[in-house]
Amino acid sequence: ETGVTQTPRHLVMGMTNKKSLKCEQHLGHNAMYWYKQSAKKPLELMFVYSLEERVENNSVPSRFSPECPNSSHLFLHLHTLQPEDSALYLCASSQGSSLGGYTFGSGTRLTVV
Amino acid sequence: KQEVTQIPAALSVPEGENLVLNCSFTDSAIYNLQWFRQDPGKGLTSLLLIQSSQREQTSGRLNASLDKSSGRSTLYIAASQPGDSATYLCAVSSGFQKLVFGTGTRLLVSP
Numbered sequence: 474e475t476g477v478t479q480t481p482r483h484l485v486m487g488m489t490n491k492k493s494l495k496c497e498q499h500l501g502h503n504a505m506y507w508y509k510q511s512a513k514k515p516l517e518l519m520f521v522y523s524l525e526e527r528v529e530n531n532s533v534p535s536r537f538s539p540e541c542p543n544s545s546h547l548f549l550h551l552h553t554l555q556p557e558d559s560a561l562y563l564c565a566s567s568q569g570s571s572l573g574g575y576t577f578g579s580g581t582r583l584t585v586v
Numbered sequence: 587k588q589e590v591t592q593i594p595a596a597l598s599v600p601e602g603e604n605l606v607l608n609c610s611f612t613d614s615a616i617y618n619l620q621w622f623r624q625d626p627g628k629g630l631t632s633l634l635l636i637q638s639s640q641r642e643q644t645s646g647r648l649n650a651s652l653d654k655s656s657g658r659s660t661l662y663i664a665a666s667q668p669g670d671s672a673t674y675l676c677a678v679s680s681g682f683q684k685l686v687f688g689t690g691t692r693l694l695v696s697p
Contacts, residue, residue, distance in 0.1 A: 513689075574635040577630035577632070580628065
């Protein structure tokens with residue numbers, strides 16, 4: 474399998490649930506990202522991992538907890554979310570300084586009820 | 587702070603027309619600019635990547651130009667087809683590992 478793969482594609486969760494989003498890249502990239510896309514808003518950068526170290530946390534609430542166990546895998550752990558957290562969550566990867574551009578996954582459509 | 591604007595926000599054209607999508611950015615100190623396509627509810631597909639030292643890139647019916655000094659890029663789509671209907675996003679790499687997106691242009695090509 475090539476590119477960036479995200480699972481699950483769709484997720485419905487209650488506000489008291491705990492769930493995780495998974496992202497996997499097979500491109501040999503060393504940086505991975507989580508983005509949030511809400512209706513009628515630009516994509517918002519949430520987290521950046523470079524060489525498995527978190528290098529940016531864009532003022533994201535603590536109910537979102539990222540994890541990068543190795544350069545190919547990235548997780549977003551979710552707990553006690555709010556309905557306004559419903560959105561499309563996109564994972565991306567890039568190599569080094571991003572001169573090669575970014576590759577995105579297909580996203581996870583999250584609905585919080 | 588880098589800001590990216592895309593005009594128009596929405597565009598509806600009949601099949602076969604040539605069209606131009608516009609992207610402007612406020613800080614010309616960029617590494618590169620990338621055009622993406624997004625189908626409803628789906629992820630982003632990279633269309634073209636232009637490095638800051640380049641003026642344009644072409645892929646099939648798509649041509650993207652970059653004028654870094656004026657903070658502008660255009661995406662030209664030749665002979666549009668219904669399958670081109672999607673949202674087109676412009677994003678600039680502005681600083682190490684920082685990708686800033688515009689709000690997109692929603693394109694509808696009718697048969």
